[in-house]
Amino acid sequence: MIPITHFLYLAFGLFVIGMLGVLLRRNVLIVLMSIELMLNAANIALVAFSRLHGNLDGQVLAMFTIAVAAAEAAVGLAIVVSIFRSRTGTDIDDLSLLRD
Amino acid sequence: MSGSEIVFYVFAAVAVVSAIATVTRKNPVVAAVWLVATFFAVAVNYVLLSASFLAVLQVLVYAGAMMVLFVFVIMVLDVDEAGDTEHRRPSRVGRLGYSLALLLSGGMVIWVLVSTLSKQFITPGARLDPTGDFGSANAVGRRLFTDYLFAFEGVSLLLLAAVIGAVVVARSRREREKEAAAAGMSAEAMAAAGLEPPEELVPGPNPQTDFGQPSAGGHEGGT
Numbered sequence: 357m358i359p360i361t362h363f364l365y366l367a368f369g370l371f372v373i374g375m376l377g378v379l380l381r382r383n384v385l386i387v388l389m390s391i392e393l394m395l396n397a398a399n400i401a402l403v404a405f406s407r408l409h410g411n412l413d414g415q416v417l418a419m420f421t422i423a424v425a426a427a428e429a430a431v432g433l434a435i436v437v438s439i440f441r442s443r444t445g446t447d448i449d450d451l452s453l454l455r456d
Numbered sequence: 457m458s459g460s461e462i463v464f465y466v467f468a469a470v471a472v473v474s475a476i477a478t479v480t481r482k483n484p485v486v487a488a489v490w491l492v493a494t495f496f497a498v499a500v501n502y503v504l505l506s507a508s509f510l511a512v513l514q515v516l517v518y519a520g521a522m523m524v525l526f527v528f529v530i531m532v533l534d535v536d537e538a539g540d541t542e543h544r545r546p547s548r549v550g551r552l553g554y555s556l557a558l559l560l561s562g563g564m565v566i567w568v569l570v571s572t573l574s575k576q577f578i579t580p581g582a583r584l585d586p587t588g589d590f591g592s593a594n595a596v597g598r599r600l601f602t603d604y605l606f607a608f609e610g611v612s613l614l615l616l617a618a619v620i621g622a623v624v625v626a627r628s629r630r631e632r633e634k635e636a637a638a639a640g641m642s643a644e645a646m647a648a649a650g651l652e653p654p655e656e657l658v659p660g661p662n663p664q665t666d667f668g669q670p671s672a673g674g675h676e677g678g679t
C-alpha cells in the first residue's frame with residue numbers, strides 16, 4: 357500500500373518544478389506549460405485526499421480544474437498569438453503592456 | 457514491495473524527470489513532448505488512486521486536446537529554437553523572480569516536510585478502502601449531475617466564454633479593421649482606436665485603381 361504522503365510528495369515536487377518554471381523561464385510558451393504542471397500537481401493532491409477520505413468530491417473538483425485549465429490554455433495561447441503578431445517575440449521580459 | 461508500489465515509484469520518477477525536462481528545454485516543441493510524458497505519468501498515478509475516469513479525462517483533455525493546441529500555436533508562431541533570450545542578463549524583474557523562486561520553493565520544502573513528518577497534518581488511520589465503483593464514470597457522473605449540477609453548467613459557460621475570448625483576442629489587425637469597417641465605424645474613429653482604415657474607406661481620387669496594392673504599414677507584423 358502506497359502511503360498517501362508519497363502522493364503528496366509527488367504533487368509537491370511537480371508544483372515546485374512548475375513554479376520554478378513560471379518564475380525563471382522567459383519563454384511564454386514554457387511558462388504556460390509550467391502553469392499546466394502546477395495545475396496537475398494540485399489535481400494529484402486533490403485526488404489523493406479524495407482517496408484518503410473515501411469521498412468523491414475531490415475527483416469532481418479535479419475535473420473542474422481540468423476544464424478551467426483548458427479554458428486558461430486557450431485564452432493564454434490566444435494572447436500569446438496576439439502579442440507575437442505585434443511584437444514578434446515570446447520573451448516575457450519584453451511584455452509589459454496588454455495593448456498594442 | 458508490491459506491484460502497485462513499483463508502478464507508483466517508477467511513474468512518479470517519470471513524472472518528476474519529465475517535468476524537469478519540460479521546464480529546462482529550450483525548444484518549446486521538445487518541452488511540449490516532455491509535458492505529454494508528464495501527463496501520462498500523472499494519469500497512471502490517478503489510476504493508482506482509483507480515479508480511473510479522471511485518468512481517462514487526463515489523457516483525453518491534457519495529452520490530447522491541450523497539447524495539440526500548444527503544438528499548433530508553436531507552429532503558427534514559428535518560434536526559432538535559438539532561445540538566446542534566456543542567456544540575456546536578468547532584468548530587475550528577473551532577479552526578483554530568482555529570489556522569489558528560491559524563497560517560495562524553499563519555504564514549501566520546509567512546510568511540506570514539517571507537516572508530513574510531524575503527522576499532525578495527515579492522520580494515516582483515516583484511510584478508507586474505496587468501494588468497487590469508487591472513481592468510475594458512473595459514480596463521478598452521478599455526483600457531477602446531482603450535487604455539482606450548477607457548477608457543471610457554470611463550467612460550460614466558462615468554456616464558451618473562453619472560446620469566444622480566444623477568438624476575439626487572437627484576431628489579426630487586418631481582421632479587426634475589416635470588422636470595424638463592417639460595423640460602420642468611420643475612418644476617424646478607427647484611427648482613434650489605433651486601427652488603419654481599409655483602403656475602400658480612405659477618401660481618395662480613385663480608390664479602385666490601387667486595388668490589390670499592398671498598403672505600406674497596415675499589415676500585421678509590419679512594425
